[in-house]
Structure formats: C-alpha cells, structure tokens
Amino acid sequence: MSQDVTIKIIDREGIAHEVQAPTDMNMNIMELVRAYELAPEGTIGICGGMAMCASCQCYVLNDVELPEKNPDEEAMLWEAFNVKDNSRLGCQIHITEAIDGLEVELAPEA
Numbered sequence: 001m002s003q004d005v006t007i008k009i010i011d012r013e014g015i016a017h018e019v020q021a022p023t024d025m026n027m028n029i030m031e032l033v034r035a036y037e038l039a040p041e042g043t044i045g046i047c048g049g050m051a052m053c054a055s056c057q058c059y060v061l062n063d064v065e066l067p068e069k070n071p072d073e074e075a076m077l078w079e080a081f082n083v084k085d086n087s088r089l090g091c092q093i094h095i096t097e098a099i100d101g102l103e104v105e106l107a108p109e110a
Contacts, residue, residue, distance in 0.1 A: 029090035
C-alpha cells in the first residue's frame with residue numbers, strides 16, 4: 001500500500017507550506033502546487049505539464065535524490081528566466097516515496 005509523503009513548498013511570497021502528497025495518483029510537484037492553490041490560477045503549469053513553458057520552475061533546496069533531467073527539461077531550463085544550478089521543472093518531478101522530505105521554492109514568475 002502506498003503512502004503519502006511530506007513535501008515543503010515555499011511559494012512566491014516566501015511562505016512555507018508543508019503539504020501531504022499522495023504517491024499513488026501519478027502526480028508531480030506542479031500538480032501538487034495547483035491542488036493546494038499555492039500559486040495564483042494561470043501562473044503555474046500553463047503548458048499542462050509538458051515541459052514546454054517553465055512556469056512551474058522551482059529550486060530544490062535540500063539533498064533529496066531526484067531523477068536526472070530529461071532532454072526536454074534541460075532545453076526548457078536553458079531558455080527560462082531566473083534559472084539557478086538547483087532549478088527543476090515541477091512537472092518533471094513525480095511524487096514517489098523516494099522524494100519524501102523534498103523542499104522546493106517556486107521560482108519567480110517570468
């Protein structure tokens with residue numbers, strides 16, 4: 001039986017939210033932010049999670065092992081604004097038990 005994991009998300013106003021994320025619904029960080037309404041409607045996940053807009057860019061703040069970036073994510077981050085060494089696209093970080101305790105900060109709106 002799968003379980004929920006705890007993810008800490010710092011929104012664009014700098015407010016930290018510790019949320020529970022289900023591991024059995026094939027969700028990703030972008031969808032989690034939308035589900036908890038941690039970003040204004042229409043400002044995150046504009047492309048629907050296809051790694052084509054970078055509106056869900058976030059900064060990974062702790063040392064949780066994540067899957068490698070795929071070529072689409074690498075290309076989108078190459079073109080995005082406010083990119084840092086720890087930038088990832090939230091739509092490409094799937095919620096699994098392996099990311100329990102992940103801490104991310106939403107990148108500023110471009």
